[in-house]
Amino acid sequence: MKRYFWLASYPKSGNTWLRLFLESLSHEGATPDINAMAFSGGHAAVRDEFERLLDIESNDLTDEEITRARPRMYELEAQAANAPLLRKVHDAWELTPAGEPLFPIELTLGAIYLVRDPRDVAVSLAHHMRQSLDQAIERMSNPQAMMSMSKRFIPKQLPQRLTSWSGHVESWLEAPVGRLLLKYEDMLSDPEAHFGAAVRFLGIDADRDKIAAAVEAVAFERLRSEEKARGFVETPPGVEGFFRRGIAGGWRESLTPAQVTRIETDHAAVMRSLNYL
Template identity: 35%
Template sequence: MSSIIWLASYPKSGNTWTRTFINNLLLDPDEPVDINVLSDLTPGDARKSWYEKAGGMPYHRLSMGQVISLRPKVHQLIADLQEDKVFVKTHSIYGQLHGVPQITMDCTAGAIYVIRNPLDVVISVSSHFGLPIDGAIKLMGDTNAFLDEAPMLGNIRQYFGSWSGNANSWTHFDREKMHVMRYEDMQDKPEETFGAMVKFLKLDLPEERIAKAIKFSSFDVARKQEEEKGFKEQSDKNEKFFRVGKAGQWKEVLTDAQVDQITDMHQVTMKYFGYLPK
């Protein structure tokens, strides 16, 4: 029976990087996989077309209540895309919305949760959504936060909550079926970090293939592709999706007051994941 491996994260935390690695790992190409076809192998759960198929009518005719109630059916449609496992991107919390599970466990095999220091996330969120830093801080503290519909991407409204709420919700997922990756470890020790993910997925692959996938999914490769042919998942609020790709930017960008505000707001979760500034 087919089932989903969720690629979950708060927005701008390394989900696209993870998907790029998985594409290059599984396809084992001679050249880096085109970033504009990532969704072919690792689709997102927010496409309007899924809900139109599940509901049997154009998306604009569906009420928000109907969209929410269709979520389990949508997840089963996605799970059925492949005979075995299918990797699916989501920014949703691991919880319920109006009584409907945001993650349908009946068609779930496991999850990879990608987390990033909120002090750096806020800078990327600010750029991606066209918000001032203080506006991004407010968004990341909003327990009811959502990504509005994205007509250009064909996506529905996505509820992801606050940074802490999103991360904390996924700590309740079955620990034996979930693997957590820190963005900073992906950058500082890629062989160990991505290798651990491959082991979690129980993929028996040679080290050379893993190393090639790491190389082909690097920030520099992705940024070069975006410069040459654009990236269809890019926001219309800024010029680049792949902006800097470096941990620790907050030390040069955020004011002391902004650092204090973020750490006060997310202190418990930051401590749990090792992100409290020394």
């Protein structure tokens, strides 16, 4: 039985960027196919995989029953794996209604947790969700916030509990697993050093030249061009583009003073602990 590395983050914090870097690294620094990330793994809440492994129709289950069953999905997946598994995660680290960790500790090799200034997250999230900035800010402060909860159609992903932005960060930084914390801003300012830290944490054998080549391959300009030419499966319907700007501090151009105050008030303790205040 193999075990997992969880690539965890609140949405719009650099998770896809990291996965694309790992994909490029696995192909000697070639520009990755943004729609076929075989090496860097899938999403931990893919509905089709849940149904296949458990041989069950998720539509017949309540949200609580799905959450109870997800650890069984990871056990079955790990039993069939022949190499360590990487999975993108947007869930907060929490216990299921049965009182067990959603992500089994005994199957966990470690977690990379990506974090980003919540003021920038709010701007990016508003674009991604096609919401107003005030709606995104409200969502980030909601301890009951969820993803993939549509009742009009069956989403491709299972329901995922985010909690608030602060709650999400704290849940993973207090989780009883080994972890590497990566800040989005550090990844921008010195990508070779911080992507390199991820490579070492994951136990991947790659020298400095390969890391540099993979960093260059996933520059935002290239990713935007790839998305424009090929489309991107993770871009929500009606959204102009997934790879929008890829900068730090863009919130200064987008948020009103009242919106900045709301975010900084809602998340003061965690922002201060991460040197965002």
